[in-house]
Structures are given as structure tokens and as C-alpha cells.
Amino acid sequence: MNISSNRRTRDKIITCLTYAAMFVVLLLPFALFIGLAFKSELLFRDHSLGQLLFSSSWRPSAGEFGFKPFIVGSLYVTLLAMIISAPICLLSAIHITQYAPARVSKVVTTAIDILAGIPSVVYGVWGMMFVVPIVSRYAAPLFGVQTTGFSILSGGVVLSIMVVPFILNILIEIYRTIPKELTEAALSLGATRWEAVRSILNRKALPGILAAVGFGFARAFGETMAVLMVVGNAIRIPESLFDQGYPLPALIANSYSELASVPEVESALMFAALILFVVVLLFNATLRWFIIKTEKY
């Protein structure tokens, strides 16, 4: 009697704890958003949202906060990274799950896990040592451009390498969970191996592919260290891949220690963080909509 009531109490406590934990998790994004919005409010006393987002003039000392160069820089670097990494990830996930022998796919999976665990500053240093010089010495001259190599291109390349393990991991999982019988069905209907992958497996994987891209985008858009080390950090709207850029996360990281003592600047950096947050949120919400649309099979 006593023991059983004891156990029942314990059961209740655990249940409460799991609810509490779930509640905290659900609350976190709201807390984050409210915190950032609250701190950004100061900036809005003198500036309209349009000014902040679409003006290119960034002179904190003069009270001018145009975020456009940073937003554009961020988008360029991230899109470039996704354009490079998404096809690579998709093709290698298909190869690893559909064609490679079990032994090979195990080795690759291990390698991916290792890559995913490397701190981003290591990618940054590597980018400075190899990617930046290659861009400066070989890539840019091909187009008749002179550059130090610190550029949107270098940022995009380093970033694309960084997000590969994350996207690839998800994609491999997605292709693995597609039952083999589906491939067998397609083959027995007279499809070639590639036709089966292209029109059957890829269709089945589509919602997952979108989710993986969303995840990769969020990682890439917020990645700070590695990008800021190779992208040049010049406040301007980049016009070519060889121009320098200044993504939002780099702005926050570089400015925080020196400028944050000025309340309006601090507020501006909070707003930068808010932009990051909202862009990732919107992008993922849009993808989620597509995922739901494509999930019917």
C-alpha cells in the first residue's frame, strides 16, 4: 500500500517534470524573440523599419543604422553556400545510400560525424590558409579581377564545406528510411536504377530534402566565426562574388565588445540578431508549408 502510493507519487512528479521541460522548450523561442525585440525598441524611436532594413548607410557615430549591406552580405554568402553544398549533399547521400557497399558507407558516415564536430574557427583558419589564397591567385585572375581573396566567394565556399556534414547527415538518414521495396518495385516495372532514384526515391524523400535544406540554411545564415575570418568585413553592398562583404553575425561579433556601451548601438546589434532570428524563422516557416504540401505520399 505504502510502496504503491510512493511509486504513484514518483510517477506524478516525473510526469510534471516532463511537462515542465516541454514547456520550457516551447517557451524558449518566444523568450528569445521577446528579449531581442524589447532591446531593439530603442532603435525604433528614431528610425523606421524601412530605414533600418533598406538604407545602406551605416554610421553608428552619426546615428545612421542602415542594415542593408549586412543583410545582403548574409544572404549572398548563405545562398552561395547552399548552392554549392545542396547538390553535393544530395548526390553523395544518394550514392552512399543507394550505390556504395555497406563498408564504404560506414566509413563515410564516420567521416561526416567527425567533420560535424570540428569547431568553426578551424574551418575559418583553414579558409584563410587555403581558400582565400586560391581565390586571390587563381579564381579571381580568371575573371580579370584583383582581390586579396577575402570575399563573398571565400565566405560561401568555407560555409558550404561547414554545412555539408549537417545537411548530408539528415539526407542520409532520410534516404535510409525509404524502404528498399520501393526501389524493387520501380526496378521490376522496368525502371533503371537511376530512374528509380530520380522519380520514385527523390519524390519520397522530397519533404525530408526540404527540411534538410532549411536546417542547412539556418546553420549557414547564423554561422559567424569561419565566415568573418574570410569574407573581408567591408561595409558595402557586394556587387560580385569577389567583393568583400559583411554578414550580420560578423557584425554582431565584431562590434559587440567595442560599441555596445552606447545604448543605441547595443540596440542596433540586438536588432541585427532579431533580423537573423526572423529570417531563419520565416525561411523555415515557408519550407514547412512546402513540406506539408509535399508530404502527402
Place this chain on the structure above:
Amino acid sequence: MENQSIIKVDHLDLYAGKTHILKDINIEIPKNKLTVILGPSGCGKTTLLKCMNRLTDLTPDIKVTGNIFIGKQPVFGAKTDIVALRRKMGLLSQRPFPLPMNIYNNIAYGLKLRGKYSRTELNDLVEHYLRQVNLWEEVKDRLRSPAVRLSIGQQQRLCLARGLAVNPEIILADEPTSALDPVSSEAIEKQFAALAKDYTLVMVTHVLRQARRIADYVVFMYLGEVIEMRPAREFFEDPREEQTKKYLAGAFN
């Protein structure tokens, strides 16, 4: 055997890594008959079936020696046009796996791989094959809805129709009724009995009663070997081998 054979398995051995899964299989499967492969779980029935249209290609660590001939064409061989050969063989798996498409396209997919059809021809063919498996009346108003929304029994009939649509000579089926409710199961079984007039059917089953009801021939396998292959009636009424007798008496279940 009084009948002309269409599938000839010739000294087939199959290894997965170091495991010897199929051991020196030699059988001839007669044309336009229903041949059932019987045997306790894990004896290699599925593996043998998948060898026939070389789905073993999907498992890179499988090694095969010996060969299977469909008519005169070898299944295993560098020169084999495996895509064309597979098209001669419909496949029905243990559970239905509809293609990630709507009902209509599940049938049309194979047709489109097979050749060029106009829209009306395609419509007619889709209807024809859905009627052949008695699914047309149930789905004619929702041809554009995803195939996965059908019940499991309907899905299995759809998969059968999809296989028939590529006009195969042979239908390979791996325990096609084991995931179905009794009514759907009976529907598929009846289909099979009817199809045996025009097609060669090879069906794996573990339901002895089902085999008794519809089999023309029985292949009995045990631990990777074919123990005996005989006309169904002889097999059930006069089993020769010791393992067969035990199996029929229910000793392995």
C-alpha cells in the same frame, strides 16, 4: 515434367558475405502454372525469388554462382539487359509499397516506361488494369488521390495491377497475402488462381492451406536447399522426403 518450362534455375549458389544462403538450386518452373515456394522461415525463399529478377543487385555484398534462365536469356551475366528482363516479371511484395504518386500514376508509371501512349490510350489502359484486379469501381472517383490513402488490401491490388500493366509473362510474389485481412487475402488469392491461365506465377507462401488451394506445383525449401519440387497434389498427398513430411506435419512452426 509435362509442361514447357520458362524459368530454369541452374546450379545457383548465393553467398551474403561468408554466409551460404542458397545451395546448389536446380529447378525448372513450368510456364503458365502457379508454382508455390514453401519452406520454414529463413530458408531462402525470398532470396531465391529475388534472384529471378536480379534484385540481388541492390545488395552489393551478395555473390552468386550458377545462373537462372528466363526462356533462353541468362539473368546473371554482364551482357544481360536486366531492365528488359525485369519488365517480363511483375513483382508483388509482402506488404504493398505504392509508388509515391496518385492512384492513376501508379499504373501509368510502368506504362510510360514501356512506351509512348496518348492520353486516351493511357486512360483506357489504367482503367483496364484496375478493372482486372477489381479495383476500378472502388477508386474510379479518386484516381488523383495519393495511393497511400487506400486500405492495405486495396494497395496490394493496386500493386498487382501496376505489375500487370507492364505486360509481364511472369509474376513473382513474396507472401503477397501475409499482411492482409482475410477478405483482401482471399481476393488476391482468387486473382492469382485466375491469372495462372495467362501468366507464370511464382508465389512464396507460408500458409499451407493456401498452397493446397491454388498451387499447381510446389517447391519445398529447407535451409537454403530445394528438398523437392513436385506437382502440388503429389507433394501434399505423397511427400517423399523426411523434412517435407515433418514440415507438412507442422514440425517447423
